Amino acid sequence: MTDGRSRRREDTRQRLFVAAVELIAEQGFSATTVDDIAARAGVAKGTVYYNFESKTMLFEELLRHGIGLLTAEFRAAVAGLPPRAALAALVRAELEYIRRYRAFAQLLLSEMWRTNREWQQTLRLLRGEAIAVIAETVRAGVDSGDLPADLDVPTASSALFGVGLVVAVDWLVFQPDRPIAEVQEALLGIVRRVAQT
C-alpha cells in the first residue's frame, strides 16, 4: 500500500486531481474535457482511465478528497476549545483552507447548489459532514449558554459555512491583490457580532 508502486500511482492521481480542480474551477465540470485534464497533468489520456473509472468518478473522488481534508481541518481546529473560541477557530480554518486550495473552493461554490447532476447526492452528503462539525460546535455553544438559546442550529451552521465560502471566493476572484488576512478579520468581526447574545 505504501511501496514504491502505489506511491507512484498516488502521485499520478494527485497530479490529475490538481489539473482537474483547476480546470473545473475555471470552466465547470461539463466544459472541461478529459483530454484537457490529461494534458494539464502531463499524462496520457489512457492514464486517466487506468486510474479512474470515468470522468464523473474522478470528480466524485476529487470532491471526497477535498471536502474530507476540509472536515479534518475543522475537527482539528475545534479540538478542546470552548464554544466561542471554537467558532472563531472554525472561521479561521475555513479561510486558511480556502487560501491554500482556492481552486477547490471556487469549484465548490459553483457546484454546491446545483440540482439534477449525477454527483449531486455525493456532494450533499460531503457538505453535510463538513457542516456537522460546525453544527456540533454551535450546538455546544447554545447548550452552554454562550450562544442565544433560540438560534436555529442547522440553519446557522450552513449559513456560516456558505458565508465564509462566498465572501472569501468573491474576494479572491474580484480583488485578488488584497491579503486574505483582511477577509479573515472582516469575517471574524461579522461572526463575533452576530453571535453576541
Next chain:
Amino acid sequence: MTDGRSRRREDTRQRLFVAAVELIAEQGFSATTVDDIAARAGVAKGTVYYNFESKTMLFEELLRHGIGLLTAEFRAAVAGLPPRAALAALVRAELEYIRRYRAFAQLLLSEMWRTNREWQQTLRLLRGEAIAVIAETVRAGVDSGDLPADLDVPTASSALFGVGLVVAVDWLVFQPDRPIAEVQEALLGIVRRVAQT
C-alpha cells in the same frame, strides 16, 4: 412594435428565457443543450436560433434581462430613504427578488465566480451595475456618519450582495419548506448588527 406579430415573438422569447433559466440553474450552462431549452419552451430548435444569435447570446441576453431587473428594483428600493433605512430596504429587495426569481438567483450563484468563459466579461459588468447601487448607499451612510468611517465601501458592498445571495439560495435549495420571511429576518439582523458603529 406592439402588433400581433411582435407580441407573439416577445412571448416566445420570454418562454425561452424561462426554460433556459430553469435548466441552466439546475445543470449549468454547458450541460444544458439547446434542444432541451427548445423542448421545455415548447418550440422547435430553429426557433431558438430565429430569436437568438447563439446559445451564448441567449445566455448573455438572459443575464442582462435578469440583472437589469434586479438593479431596477434596487434603485426603486433606496429611492429617497436615509442610509440605514436604505440598507435594510436593499436587503429586503434582494430577498424579494430571489424569492420571485429563484432559478435565476441559483444560476447567478453558480456562474458568478467563473473565470475563462465567453460571457464572463458581461457578467462582471452587470454585477458591477447592481453592486454600484449598494455602494452608493453605503457611501452615503459613511459620509453622513451613519456607518463606520473606516468601512471599505466596495468590499462591504460586494460582500453584502454575495451574502444575501448565498444565504437565500442555500435556504431555498436545502430547506425549501421554510418561509423566506425567516431568512429575511435573519439577514436583516446580521446586517443591522454589522452596520452598528
Next chain:
DNA sequence: ATCTCTGTACTGACTGGTCAGTCTAAAAAC
C-alpha cells in the same frame, strides 16, 4: 367579401465537429 401577395415566425431534418470512453502494443518503473 374573396383573393392574391408579402414578410414574419416557426419547423425539424441534416451537417460537421466534439468528446467520453475503448483498445492495443510496447516501454518504463519497480
Next chain:
DNA sequence: GTTTTTAGACTGACCAGTCAGTACAGAGAT
C-alpha cells in the same frame, strides 16, 4: 515478471448551428 504508464487511433453518441420549406397574419387589390 508485475504494475503502471504511454501514444494515439478509433467509435459512437451527442450537440451547436444551418437551411429549405411551411404556416399564417394582415395589407392591399378587385
